[in-house]
Structure formats: structure tokens, C-alpha cells
Amino acid sequence: MTDDGLLAFEGVDKYFGDTHVLKDISLDVADGEVCVVVGPSGSGKSTLLRCANRLEEIQAGEIRLDGRSISDPDADINRLRQRIGMVFQSFNLFPHKTALENVTLAPRKVRGVDGDTARQNGLDLLDDVGLSDQAASYPNQLSGGQQQRVAIARALAMDPRVMLFDEVTSALDPELVGEVLGVMRGLATDGMTMMVVTHEMGFAREVADRVVLMDEGRIVETGAPAEFFENPETDRGAQFLSKLL
Numbered sequence: 001m002t003d004d005g006l007l008a009f010e011g012v013d014k015y016f017g018d019t020h021v022l023k024d025i026s027l028d029v030a031d032g033e034v035c036v037v038v039g040p041s042g043s044g045k046s047t048l049l050r051c052a053n054r055l056e057e058i059q060a061g062e063i064r065l066d067g068r069s070i071s072d073p074d075a076d077i078n079r080l081r082q083r084i085g086m087v088f089q090s091f092n093l094f095p096h097k098t099a100l101e102n103v104t105l106a107p108r109k110v111r112g113v114d115g116d117t118a119r120q121n122g123l124d125l126l127d128d129v130g131l132s133d134q135a136a137s138y139p140n141q142l143s144g145g146q147q148q149r150v151a152i153a154r155a156l157a158m159d160p161r162v163m164l165f166d167e168v169t170s171a172l173d174p175e176l177v178g179e180v181l182g183v184m185r186g187l188a189t190d191g192m193t194m195m196v197v198t199h200e201m202g203f204a205r206e207v208a209d210r211v212v213l214m215d216e217g218r219i220v221e222t223g224a225p226a227e228f229f230e231n232p233e234t235d236r237g238a239q240f241l242s243k244l245l
Contacts, residue, residue, distance in 0.1 A: 005027075005028025005029050005030055005064075006029060006030060006031040006033075006065065006066060006161060006162060006193050007028070007029040007052065007063075007064070007065055007162050007193070007195065008027070008028050008029070008062075008063065008064040008065075008067075009025050009026055009027045009028075009048070009051075009052075009061070009062075009063050010026050010061055010062045010063075010064070011024055011025075011026055011060060011061035011062070012024070012025040012026070012048075012051065012058050012060070012061035012062070012063060012071075013025075013058060013059050013060035013061055014044075014047060014051060014056065014057075014058050014059060014217075015059050020217060021044050021047050021217050022044050022047060022048060022051070022058070022217050023044075023216075023217040023218045024061075024218070025044075025048060025061070025217075025218070025219060026061075026219075027212065027219060027222075029162070029193060029195055030193075031193055032191045032192075032193055033193060033194075033209045033210065034188045034193075034194045034196065034207055034208050034209045034210075035194070035195050035196070035208065035209065035210050035212060036196045036197075036198060036203070036204040036207070036208035036210070036211050036212070036225075037049075037195065037196065037197045037198075037211075037212045037214060038197075038198065038199070038201070038204060038211060038212070038213055038214070038240070039213055039214035039215050039240070040215060040240065042216075043214040043215050043216060043217065044214050044216075044217040044218075045197040045214050046166050046167065046197055048197075048214070049086070049164045049166050049195060049197055050166070051063060051071075052070065052084060052164055052195065053070070053080065053081050053084040053086055053164065054070060054071070054075075054077050054080070054081070055086075057071075058071050065080060065083060065084065065161065065162070066083075066161065068080075070084075078110075082110065082111070082158050082160070083158075083160055083161045083162070084160055084161070084162055084163075084164060085155030085156060085158060085160035085162070085163045085164065086155060086163075086164040086165075086166065087148070087151050087152050087155050087163070087164070087165050087166065087168050088151075088166050088168065089166060089167045089168060089170045089171050090171065091139070091144070091147040091148055091150070091151045092151065093139040093147055093150060093151060093154075094139075095138065095139050095140060096138075097138070098135065098136050098137060098138055099126060099131060099134050099135055099136070099137050099138075099139075099142065099150045099153075100119065100122050100123065100126065100135040100136065102139075102150055102154050103122040103125055103126060103150065103153045103154045103157050104118040104119055104121070104122040104157065105154075106154065106157060106158055107121065107122075107157050107158060110158070111158070118157075121157060122135075122153070122157060123135060125153040125156055125157055126150070126153055128153065128156075128183075128186070129149040129150070129152055129153045129183045130149065130179070130182075130183070131146060131149055131150065131153070134146060134150075143176060144171065144172045144173065144176055145172055145173075145176030145177070145179045145180055146179075148168055148169075148172065148180045149179065149180060149183055151168075152168075152180075152183055152184075152187075156187075161193065162192075162193040162194070162195065163187065163192055163193065163194045163195075164194075164195050164196075165184065165194065165195070165196040165197065165198070166197050167197055167198060167199065168180060168184075168198075169181065169198065169200060170199065177200070181200060181203050184196070184203070184207070185203075185206075185207055188207050196208070201229075201244055204225060204229075205225045205229050206225075208225050209224070210222060210223065210224060210225075211223060211224070211225050211228040211229075213228070213232075213234075213236070213237055213240060215236055215240070220234055220236045220237065221233055221234045221236065221237040229241065
């Protein structure tokens with residue numbers, strides 16, 4: 001294990017009570033890499049992401065961003081979270097604020113960006129996610145796909161070094177999934193470092209630089225998408241794919 005990864009997990013263990021949910025996880029995500037994490041429900045995928053920005057605490061090992069420990073109890077967690085954008089299955093938008101206000105709130109309140117600059121940056125980000133015409137709309141006026149794209153713009157507004165996506169299309173109607181995945185494809189093309197937990201195997205095959213298969217809290221296989229989907233190295237990988245494809 002080296003410090004070469006922008007985001008590095010080294011020997012990470014996580015328990016919920018007596019349940020061992022992450023077991024000796026070691027993984028490097030390189031600068032500009034799209035790492036897609038797949039696996040059955042309960043395999044620890046989402047927990048791994050939540051540990052990456054300290055929404056969950058680990059019991060052993062270390063997680064580093066740019067070589068600096070995230071998991072150290074003395075780490076400045078609020079500063080670290082500004083550098084790690086996270087988008088969840090639920091949109092978590094403020095219902096009483098417009099799309100633009102949702103995107104600009106954190107830069108203004110947390111980073112002290114002046115209102116005019118935050119507004120212009122917010123408009124640019126909404127344009128990037130295809131919502132320039134919805135800046136004044138409230139969340140209840142937007143579809144689920146539109147709300148999720150606002151959530152992505154909001155995460156990007158803090159200019160993060162890495163983006164974490166936790167099953168961001170799972171709560172969407174099938175016809176809305178494509179518009180969100182399209183935004184994520186664009187981010188990948190632009191070189192954003194991304195760690196993505198998803199059940200969308202088409203996205204994993206097309207966009208990922210690397211696919212990581214988790215099962216029962218462990219990484220059981222990792223490889224390039226072509227290798228993983230066409231010729232999995234492990235019996236567990238073959239079994240997982242046989243139930244999907």
C-alpha cells in the first residue's frame with residue numbers, strides 16, 4: 001500500500017456493534033480515476049463511502065486524502081468535508097430554498113464566498129448539470145432527476161478534490177436515471193476523481209476506470225471494467241455477474 005492514491009484506504013475495519021461490516025479494506029483511488037464499487041446489498045459499499053468523509057468512524061486502519069489522515073480523531077473534519085463532495089440516494093435539498101440558493105448556501109456560509117461570486121458560480125454549475133432554466137425553482141417543483149442534479153451541483157460548488165456518489169439513482173424512476181448518469185459521465189470526462197457505489201452496471205462498464213467488487217465487508221475482486229465483466233477472476237465475481245447480466 002502506498003500514498004499514491006488521492007484517496008487511500010489502508011487496513012480499514014469498521015464495526016456496527018458486534019457486526020464486522022468492513023474487513024481490512026485497502027484501496028487507492030488515483031487522482032482523476034473513476035472507481036466504481038459494486039456488490040450485493042449489505043456488502044459494505046455504502047459504509048465504505050460514509051467512512052471516507054467521517055459520516056461513520058472506523059475502528060482500525062487509516063483513510064487519507066492527499067496523504068493527510070481523514071480518520072485521525074484530531075483531523076479538522078469540517079475542512080476535510082469541504083474537499084470531499086458527497087451525493088446520496090436521497091436528495092436532502094432545503095425545501096424552502098430555490099435550486100440556486102441550495103447550490104450557493106455552503107460556499108457563502110462555510111467558505112465566505114461573496115454573494116455575487118457565489119451566484120455566478122452557482123448559475124454556471126446549474127448550467128453544467130442542464131438546469132440553467134430552473135435556478136429559481138423550488139425542490140417540490142422539480143422532478144427527482146432534476147433534484148438529484150441540483151444535489152450534484154451543490155456538492156461541486158465547494159470545489160471538492162473527490163466526489164463520492166452513493167447509489168444516487170436508486171430512488172429515481174427509471175426514465176430519470178439517464179439524466180443523472182449523463183451528468184456523472186460529464187464529470188468523469190472532465191477528470192473529476194470519483195468513487196461511485198451503484199447498481200447501474202452499464203455505467204460501471206462504460207465510465208469506470210476500475211471496478212471493485214465487495215462482498216461481506218471485503219474487497220473480493222478489482223480490475224478494469226472489460227476484464228471484470230468479460231472474464232472475472234474469482235468465483236464470487238462470476239456468481240455476482242451471473243445474477244445481473
